[in-house]
Amino acid sequence: MNQYLTKLMLGLMGLVLSASALQAQFYQQPTTEAPKHEFRSIWIATVPGATDWPKGATTQAKQDYLREIIQEHVKAKMNAIVFQTVGRGDALFQSERLPWNISLEGLGVDPGWDPLQFVIDEAQKYGLEVHAWYNVFNVGNSSFKAQYEASSNPEHVYKANPEWIKEVPLDGGGFGYWLNPGIPAARQWAVDNVIEIVENYDVDAVHFDFARYPNSFTDDQQTRDEYDDSGFTGAMDDWRRNNVNEFQRDVYAAVQDVKPWVKVGTTPIGHYKESQWPTPWNENCPYYVSPAQAPCSWGANRAYFQVFQDAITWINEGVNDYIAPQLYWAIGPPGPHFDFLAQDWRKNSEASGKHVYIGIGAYQTTPGTNVAAEIDDQVDLIRENNHAGHMFFRFDQTIFEGPPNFQEKKSKIDYGTRAFVPVMDWKDIDVPPAVDIARETLMASIVDDGNDITLTWDAPAFETASGDTKISYAVYRVNDNSVPDVMTAMEDPANLYALTGETTFTDRITEAGQYYYFVTAYSRNWVESAPSNVVEHFTATSVESGDEIASAFKLDQNYPNPFNPTTQIRYAIGESVHTNLTVYDALGRQVATLINETMPAGN
Structure with a gap:
């Protein structure tokens, strides 16, 4: 039985740019x-x-x-x-x-x-x-x-x-x-x-x-x-x-x-x-x-x-x-x-x-x-x-x-990786502010053909010296066993996963692995900001055969929020499954593991 353990899923909203929907054939x-x-x-x-x-x-x-x-x-x-x-x-x-x-x-x-x-x-x-x-x-x-x-x-x-x-x-x-x-x-x-x-x-x-x-x-x-x-x-x-x-x-x-x-x-x-x-x-x-x-x-x-x-x-x-x-x-x-x-x-x-x-x-x-x-x-x-x-x-x-x-x-061409347009250094070279991937809305669903993760962020205020305000975003995805050095990861086009003008991005995970996401903003002249905080997403499968998966998974907003000193986190799973519930701070650092055991189906 396939089991999906999700450490973090952000609000499912806006434009969906799923990787599977934008795959092409090349020769x-x-x-x-x-x-x-x-x-x-x-x-x-x-x-x-x-x-x-x-x-x-x-x-x-x-x-x-x-x-x-x-x-x-x-x-x-x-x-x-x-x-x-x-x-x-x-x-x-x-x-x-x-x-x-x-x-x-x-x-x-x-x-x-x-x-x-x-x-x-x-x-x-x-x-x-x-x-x-x-x-x-x-x-x-x-x-x-x-x-x-x-x-x-x-x-x-x-x-x-x-x-x-x-x-x-x-x-x-x-x-x-x-x-x-x-x-x-x-x-x-x-x-x-x-x-x-x-x-x-x-x-x-x-x-x-x-x-x-x-x-x-x-x-x-x-x-x-x-x-x-x-x-x-x-x-x-x-x-x-x-x-x-x-x-x-x-x-x-x-x-x-x-x-x-x-x-x-x-x-x-x-x-x-x-x-x-x-x-x-x-x-x-x-x-x-x-x-x-x-x-x-x-x-x-x-x-x-x-x-x-x-x-x-x-x-x-x-x-x-x-x-x-x-x-x-x-x-x-x-x-x-x-x-x-x-x-x-x-x-x-x-x-x-x-x-x-x-x-x-x-x-x-x-x-x-x-x-x-x-x-x-x-x-x-x-x-x-x-x-x-x-x-x-x-x-x-x-x-x-x-x-x-x-x-x-x-x-007729398979580039393998995405690319930025080269910067024109005689045009505006103002650097956009970095963005922060939001964590307020935590909700997810599991579907038959994979596992979605949606990232959201706010558009930063930005204007170049000549008055241009256009800003777009690059989504990086790194599949690794540990948190990547983001400055190094940014230089590798293999990690440049998607470009978008929206402030939300949804990825469909179809293979088990440890995935790390971060986002940069870029100007009309493709001048890139510093990276955002890192979001981790872990998807695992068991060695058992079969294609059954949990029919529902939900992680509600904690309440109250903000809180002092305690808060409640409600979640639901569709069947008995090993469950991991981990808390991270705004910089993506692990704060505490609240649950790491097999839990029965229910709320």
């Missing part, structure tokens, strides 16, 4: 040691043709699916949500400037709820960052021209400001619609859209994509003559790069003015420009194009020269807090080499001191570019190059291929 595991600090996320795409979400016929179905996408991030031990909030000049939030997203209920159709706020609320339950993904200059395509022209209140930018739009031929036919970066008013329109998000939503970051030209426009000289009064005297290609750089400078300054704690990042294309370093294979690269700094380039767009995207300047100037280059290729020849480019980005970026999160193309499964089969090796290479983290493109191809059935989904 690739990196060999490098998992760090405690590592950015991990997945792009959630919402544009037509690459839609991770919205899915579902009804509002409830769409919300349920979005909620489960976030829970899949938790199962896969991610620590951030990158949610495509502005896809093609339309919005997945209540905007006075942009029409509602075309994929939700139709362009400009109010769905009656706010998906961005929904994501923020759900992600905060699990202590995850939310990055609002914004496509900057790619604002539409000709497949939806009729919808753009019919839009109203607010109008799509294609209709409202046609003079800002450039048509770019698409490989499959038709045209893409791009905002012209050479027009200052068009850039400012994009900046103002971002500020609308930052002012009205508690996002942790804004994340830019398509912050570039599609290529050069044939009438760029005309645009420059008509619109540019900046006095910039560089060559045409430098002028194009400067237009994109000016957007980055302006939007960063505007974000910092409104909420200086909000991070700003961009995902550039994965090939910056011809490398300063030769490849280890000494290849005679067939796609070498001048200007170049060294003998190797591949047949992929080079951001700096072909689409006028200078991400290294952004981090060197400090107008991006991070970049996430899209290295959507396999390791080694043929083609662009993931391993070489990961090193190239490190060498180019390390002087900036800013974060680089490498983008992994989990969708790539073709021979010669089968990224999906080597994700574990790519993560190892990212860690070996000391990058601050990585992201996967995109959700459906990272978690599972095929119809949406979350009961059968598998993440």
